[in-house]
Amino acid sequence: VAGPIASGLSTASRTALLGLLLIGLVGFGLVADEYLLDIGVLVGIYTILGLGLSIVIGQAGLLDLGYIAFYAIGAYWTALLSTHFGVSFWILLPTSAAIAALFGVVLGYPTLRLRGDYLAIVTLGFGEIIRITLNNWRGLTNGPMGIMAIPHPAVRVPGLGALEFGLKVQLYYFFVLVLAVLTVFVVWRLVHSRIGLAWKAIREDELAAGAMGVDVRRAKLLAFGLGAAFAGLAGSFFAGRAGFVSPESFTFAESVLVVCIVVIGGAGSLAGVILGAIVFIALPELLREAARYRMLVFGLAMVTLALVRPQGLLGRVWVGEEHDEPQTDEAGVVSGLPSQV
């Protein structure tokens, strides 16, 4: 999870820092009251969403404004199959990710040739199409009323009884913590793999990357598919946790919120994404009276950030400048916004 914050630290002290953080998060789960835990669960969901989208935006440099559609697909897949066919949540969780990934590739395929801002609009249109379809296709989705009474997850061990998640917030907190840690680990590994390097190359200069032998189509499709998979995972968890899904949860504003989390934290910086989730989800929840002004402040924050720190809170300063030094810190984390094409 190292961003520039930890870039000055040695591997050992970084591991120690991560361990402390994890202990802190577990400790929080043991002592915090339900209200705080509930916020913790939300932050967890949005951390997963943010990390998934950071693959698409931060790594591959593709601005996806319809990302929440994959979250919706995961949530509805879980809701429909569990209510109609009684499929176990533990089968639906991974398959939600798979279905969302499939949709990600299906959306990604025709848009491969599109440039940044066209891609943004197409993904936005895709997100709207999914939401409107969920709203209108009453036979399948029950329209704006949504799907109710989705079974909560439960672990049944033969001979030992069952652990019902039900409405126990603490269990969901630890569950989402596990999912989030898993997501961090997988994304971290991806970013530092060959495919991660390919994404960075594409982000910096697509033509040059192609000329150097990067399979641009494959890398972009992988970014779309993998990014979507995490949204599907988060959506499935959301459906199991809330027990209820409706199209209202999957509006364009939600997509913008996740984009905010990724961009403001510093596109390309994993720690930045987590910080973004905390800033954008926990703070407004804690300042309830200010909830009316939340989106207004988001808007202002986005403009201000674009003006003052275009690389995000934890990104590195290099946007738009010619630079000879590589933009890689010790850990190999490349951060900041994609430069001009």
Next chain:
Amino acid sequence: MSAVYLQQFINGLTIGSVYALIALGYTMVYGVLEMINFAHGDVYMVGSFLGLFVLGLMGPLAGSIGGGVAVALSAAILGAMAGCALLGVGIERLAYRPVRGTSRLGPLIAALGVSLFLQNAAMLIVGTRPKAFPALVEKQLYHVGGAVFTNLQVLILGASLGLMLVLDQFVRRTRWGRAMRAVAQDAEVAGFMGVEVNTVVMLTFLIGSVLAAGAGIMVGLYYGIVDFFMGYIAGLKAFTAAVLGGIGNLRGAMLGGLLLGLAESFGAGFIGAQWRDVIAFAVLITVLVFRPGGLLGEQLPEKV
């Protein structure tokens, strides 16, 4: 049956001409700056509310000064256009100019932020409930071949086409129009040649916002209702229209707007009105995938 087609044709043309007006703002800004001005739809929304506000002020006055409706409407249009012009130029100066040329994502994020800000500021000021827009124009119905259209539809179509014609001639024949075309072609070189690039960009935002304000008033009169969220979906539609025609191309935006209005009107007639928005987005995605340059745009490979 053909009366139904005619009716859909008329309705589609009316709403399409409004899309075209908003689309011009997108296409002009894209032509000059190569950026999607996400806040443009919200400028149009502000135009509607400014018009409503001016009408509210005029209400008590209109009776006493005579001229009544015509005076009130002119004042609303002028007020909305002036306000939006100021807003558009202000947005460009404060939010877009500082990030111009930094990166591709920077201006886009700033534009999204401005859009979010305007929408929520409007919501806090006017509330979430839709507001009624007074039906100023006394309705007259015309019957042609089984279809019905109103004087308001004629007015909207006429006014939009008039504005488009003026803009078209302005860009083609005047010095400032030539400067705009020069900046659109190559801002840097245009600057070397003595074109005031910043002034041209300002002018572009000013014209786009004035047209959006006009569209805002027309839609208010047409639907009789305005709300803080109207700019989002209309903005997307208008952007679709601009892309359909070939972004950066003025005549393309006009054509795209009319075609999109027709596609929506016919599509809604055949498939169902609740799928109206899906039709627009499906058109957008199809066009971008198969003909990214749009109908009238140049089919250029990406610049290296």
